[in-house]
Amino acid sequence: MSETIVITDPDSDRYHTFGYISWWQQEVVRDATVLVVGAGALGNEVLKNLALMGIGRLIIADFDTIEDSNLSRSVLFRASDRGRRKVNAAAERVKELNPDVQVMTWHGDINFEMGLGVFRHVDAIIGCLDNREARLSINRFSWAIGKPWVDGAIQELMGIVRVFWPGRGACYECTLTDLDYQIIGLRYSCPLLARQNILQGKVPTTPTSAAIVAGFQTQEALKLIHGMEVQPGKAIMINGLTNDIYTTEYPVKEMCMSHSRLEPIVELPDAAGATITLADMLAMARETLGEEAVLEFDGELVVAMHCSNCGERAAVFQRMARLYESAADCPACGTKRDMDMTHRINGDEDFLERTLAEVDFPPLGILRARNGDKRIYYELTGDKQSFLNYV
Ligand SMILES: [Zn+2]
Numbered sequence: 001m002s003e004t005i006v007i008t009d010p011d012s013d014r015y016h017t018f019g020y021i022s023w024w025q026q027e028v029v030r031d032a033t034v035l036v037v038g039a040g041a042l043g044n045e046v047l048k049n050l051a052l053m054g055i056g057r058l059i060i061a062d063f064d065t066i067e068d069s070n071l072s073r074s075v076l077f078r079a080s081d082r083g084r085r086k087v088n089a090a091a092e093r094v095k096e097l098n099p100d101v102q103v104m105t106w107h108g109d110i111n112f113e114m115g116l117g118v119f120r121h122v123d124a125i126i127g128c129l130d131n132r133e134a135r136l137s138i139n140r141f142s143w144a145i146g147k148p149w150v151d152g153a154i155q156e157l158m159g160i161v162r163v164f165w166p167g168r169g170a171c172y173e174c175t176l177t178d179l180d181y182q183i184i185g186l187r188y189s190c191p192l193l194a195r196q197n198i199l200q201g202k203v204p205t206t207p208t209s210a211a212i213v214a215g216f217q218t219q220e221a222l223k224l225i226h227g228m229e230v231q232p233g234k235a236i237m238i239n240g241l242t243n244d245i246y247t248t249e250y251p252v253k254e255m256c257m258s259h260s261r262l263e264p265i266v267e268l269p270d271a272a273g274a275t276i277t278l279a280d281m282l283a284m285a286r287e288t289l290g291e292e293a294v295l296e297f298d299g300e301l302v303v304a305m306h307c308s309n310c311g312e313r314a315a316v317f318q319r320m321a322r323l324y325e326s327a328a329d330c331p332a333c334g335t336k337r338d339m340d341m342t343h344r345i346n347g348d349e350d351f352l353e354r355t356l357a358e359v360d361f362p363p364l365g366i367l368r369a370r371n372g373d374k375r376i377y378y379e380l381t382g383d384k385q386s387f388l389n390y391v
């Protein structure tokens with residue numbers, strides 16, 4: 001393989017040095033979009049690296065705010081950032097490091113709140129997470145849309161880096177043991193509104209292990225962007241105490257629950273969540289799949305709540321996964337209200353004129369239409385312009 005080496009002026013080109021690397025293509029890096037999930041210790045380092053390399057567009061996703069204890073491992077945060085959203089401080093510092101980089105911030109819970117289509121419209125996904133639940137979510141999303149992701153994990157001076165690529169070697173869920181499922185299950189033990197618990201979980205980490213693992217993660221993402229070879233389903237194991245670094249390969253699990261691909265995904269370039277209604281979507285589905293077609297959400301949609309004590313009744317139209325337990329309290333008398341919920345739209349609902357946004361469907365979300373075992377997955381591609389809003 002021979003590539004043209006372009007040597008630029010070091011005084012005017014910040015990427016001058018990369019020009020000496022035979023395979024490095026700055027225009028490929030500049031044209032790439034990377035989704036970084038988690039802006040903690042790993043996320044800070046990954047974002048710093050991507051900014052220095054001149055990545056074109058970054059989506060920074062996190063749900064958290066900055067506290068002083070983050071400052072020992074987060075190169076992008078300052079003491080004055082205390083209380084700010086991590087995504088906002090990180091985006092600001094990325095722009096300082098390199099104004100060429102276009103940044104979009106997303107503050108929310110990756111497990112439930114981001115439209116699946118977002119994952120389709122990026123070139124690499126990097127998980128900078130500290131818990132199994134979010135890794136499992138990203139792994140399932142990655143499988144659903146058929147895109148690789150780069151996982152990193154740190155604890156004290158130990159680190160693991162892994163590329164998971166649907167259909168090519170083991171995925172993250174293939175690596176899970178019964179104990180892992182137990183830990184995940186415990187956190188989900190309250191089926192209703194368990195978000196508060198999921199967002200916890202502190203693992204001791206150091207800025208050195210974060211830098212080392214994030215360095216590897218960024219390199220793997222760089223290879224993915226360049227279409228270079230990676231080793232999906234293998235782990236780079238780093239032991240900073242003994243200085244052992246080795247790779248190990250995971251077996252593929254036969255019955256792995258993540259191995260499920262959404263097919264076919266149909267892009268709807270004119271469908272935006274703010275304007276297209278459930279009735280529109282249902283009509284489209286029936287035209288293709290037949291008159292019995294229904295629309296299906298992945299989780300329950302809480303349509304209304306009503307109080308058996310005082311009779312109070314209110315429309316809700318929010319996904320159950322996004323509601324906190326306190327949302328069930330009756331505002332009039334405090335009793336826990338009963339919920340009307342559904343995950344299927346079959347055409348006899350009295351709210352078909354609601355837009356997708358009005359039933360809490362996320363921007364760039366992917367909605368399942370089904371008739372028996374015939375399925376189509378519709379992406380609200382019309383949201384792309386307004387939602388993927390880089391600055
Ligand atoms: Zn698997």
Ligand SMILES: [Zn+2]
Pocket residue numbers: 307308309310311312330331332333334335
């Ligand atoms: Zn009441």
